[in-house]
Amino acid sequence: MPLENWTVLIVDDDDAIRENLGAFFDRAGVHVVSAADGAAALVQVAVAKPDLVILDVMMPELNGRQVLRALRAGGDWTPVILLTRTGESSERATAIEEGADDYLNKPFDPQELLARSRAVLRRRGGQVEPLQSARSLRSGPLSVDRTARSAALESRLVTLTPKAYALLDYLITHPGEVFSRDFLLNEVWGYQFAVATRAVDHRIAEIRRALADDPDAPRFVETIPRGGYRFCGLVERA
Amino acid sequence: MSASRTGSRTVSTSHRRLRLVGIILIPAAIGLLASLVVALTGTTAEIVTRTALSAVPVLAGTALSLVIAAPVLLVALSRRRFEQGRTQASVDAAESHRRFLSRLDHEMKNPITAIRAVVANIDEPGMREELTSIRHQTARLSKLLDDLRKVSGLLVQKENLEHVDLEAMIDEARALAEVEATAGLVSFTVAFPRAPWPLPLVLADPDLLFIAITNVILNAVKYSRRGGRIEVRAHQSRGFAVLDIADTGIGIAEDETALVFEELARARNSEGIAGSGLGLALVKTIVEQHGGEVTLTSRLDEGTLVQLTLPLADQSTARRTS
Numbered sequence: 001m002p003l004e005n006w007t008v009l010i011v012d013d014d015d016a017i018r019e020n021l022g023a024f025f026d027r028a029g030v031h032v033v034s035a036a037d038g039a040a041a042l043v044q045v046a047v048a049k050p051d052l053v054i055l056d057v058m059m060p061e062l063n064g065r066q067v068l069r070a071l072r073a074g075g076d077w078t079p080v081i082l083l084t085r086t087g088e089s090s091e092r093a094t095a096i097e098e099g100a101d102d103y104l105n106k107p108f109d110p111q112e113l114l115a116r117s118r119a120v121l122r123r124r125g126g127q128v129e130p131l132q133s134a135r136s137l138r139s140g141p142l143s144v145d146r147t148a149r150s151a152a153l154e155s156r157l158v159t160l161t162p163k164a165y166a167l168l169d170y171l172i173t174h175p176g177e178v179f180s181r182d183f184l185l186n187e188v189w190g191y192q193f194a195v196a197t198r199a200v201d202h203r204i205a206e207i208r209r210a211l212a213d214d215p216d217a218p219r220f221v222e223t224i225p226r227g228g229y230r231f232c233g234l235v236e237r238a
Numbered sequence: 239m240s241a242s243r244t245g246s247r248t249v250s251t252s253h254r255r256l257r258l259v260g261i262i263l264i265p266a267a268i269g270l271l272a273s274l275v276v277a278l279t280g281t282t283a284e285i286v287t288r289t290a291l292s293a294v295p296v297l298a299g300t301a302l303s304l305v306i307a308a309p310v311l312l313v314a315l316s317r318r319r320f321e322q323g324r325t326q327a328s329v330d331a332a333e334s335h336r337r338f339l340s341r342l343d344h345e346m347k348n349p350i351t352a353i354r355a356v357v358a359n360i361d362e363p364g365m366r367e368e369l370t371s372i373r374h375q376t377a378r379l380s381k382l383l384d385d386l387r388k389v390s391g392l393l394v395q396k397e398n399l400e401h402v403d404l405e406a407m408i409d410e411a412r413a414l415a416e417v418e419a420t421a422g423l424v425s426f427t428v429a430f431p432r433a434p435w436p437l438p439l440v441l442a443d444p445d446l447l448f449i450a451i452t453n454v455i456l457n458a459v460k461y462s463r464r465g466g467r468i469e470v471r472a473h474q475s476r477g478f479a480v481l482d483i484a485d486t487g488i489g490i491a492e493d494e495t496a497l498v499f500e501e502l503a504r505a506r507n508s509e510g511i512a513g514s515g516l517g518l519a520l521v522k523t524i525v526e527q528h529g530g531e532v533t534l535t536s537r538l539d540e541g542t543l544v545q546l547t548l549p550l551a552d553q554s555t556a557r558r559t560s
Binding site: 014016017020021023024027058105106107108109110111161162163189190191193196198199202 | 344346347348349350351352354355356358359376377379380383384388397398400410444445448449
């Protein structure tokens, strides 16, 4: 599917946001449908069959979370980007656990939302369900049990701090994508302070030690000069 | 809301006092009633007691002690209540502050999102400069909102706590600071104890603590003048690691030192020096979340001392291996 030839459903109870984001996506060549509340969103998903849903969390009556749960419970895996309320990592982790493909905090840059929308569609490709919804993943000798939040190398459990596990989990559920240190810090740690990016390097080093991954010939985590990091192994559901 | 709360507090305090006086007077009232009944029945009987002289001082002393004990106990009790009230008041204030930030966040995020979407849709070649300026300013507002949210929402989670070597962390922060400060403009010294033993480890979220420490050190660099000194000193005091970060920079006026830990507060003499006014609020949140304390002492034009106190990890497990 050419990236611009898709339909997006924008769900937000704020008229100004819905209309102006709609116009913005329209200008980018995307077909736009919209809904002002959760119940209308469920109807639109069934009728318009969008390729992607941009869903605000804070809505009266049926909120974004409930809409997402209703979709997933009914076996509908249309990609969803949640517009979350706060930057707290617990809230974002819950969004992913409940089946969102990505999330963005308000107020955001519309260009960022468009870029993420494209990334989500690209990531999904032909897959019905996102890798984030998998209970366990495998990449060669590495297996990740996402329910137990643990990793094993050749069936032997490896010891990782919770932050290192969270980083590995993020990378392995987005294989092949390059992420900058700033981006990873924001996504995994939930904060963005320039001085803190060394935290990412420290955890990457921990992951490499635990997985016996040679940075010069990586099987799992590759350093992209001036780019950041990416998971370079082939990932499959286990 | 606070006025009515103060009002109800005053009313409940005076009620409590009345009840206390009532309780104190009960024995006297019963005694009075009994005497009246006896007098009305016309009884003329008398009770005569005899006590050994040696026992009299003991009895008198005990009676006096009881008389003194009552008010002392009452004062202690009311002081404890006062302390509890004060603690509760500061918890209430923190909670109300947090609620205010959350409301501010909630009310501002939608309008800013809408403005950013509107601006993204305008394509007027003649207005490129103006649009860039609006974009820049809304991005700035978004960042501010994000930072405020992070300061108020930061939570040190138990699962992220590790044994942290403050000296190694300071070395790393110093390397960062020296990149910021053009080499040679500021002299930087670090002093950690070696005798009788090195500073034990602290239990901390290393990523958050690094942000706090670097913030203070980068402030020292930022507010230093050419040829200034920055000294980082550490020592152990009881169960705490005490970290002094001192500079000979521009300092802060005395009447402003208490305010610098508040969100968005910036000292008068910091005009022209870039900063968000959130750094020290963040430092305070992080350090307090670790069970520590942060204080700031400063003299205008002489310099600033920021002192961080952090609880040491369990001594049996936290001894440095080096």
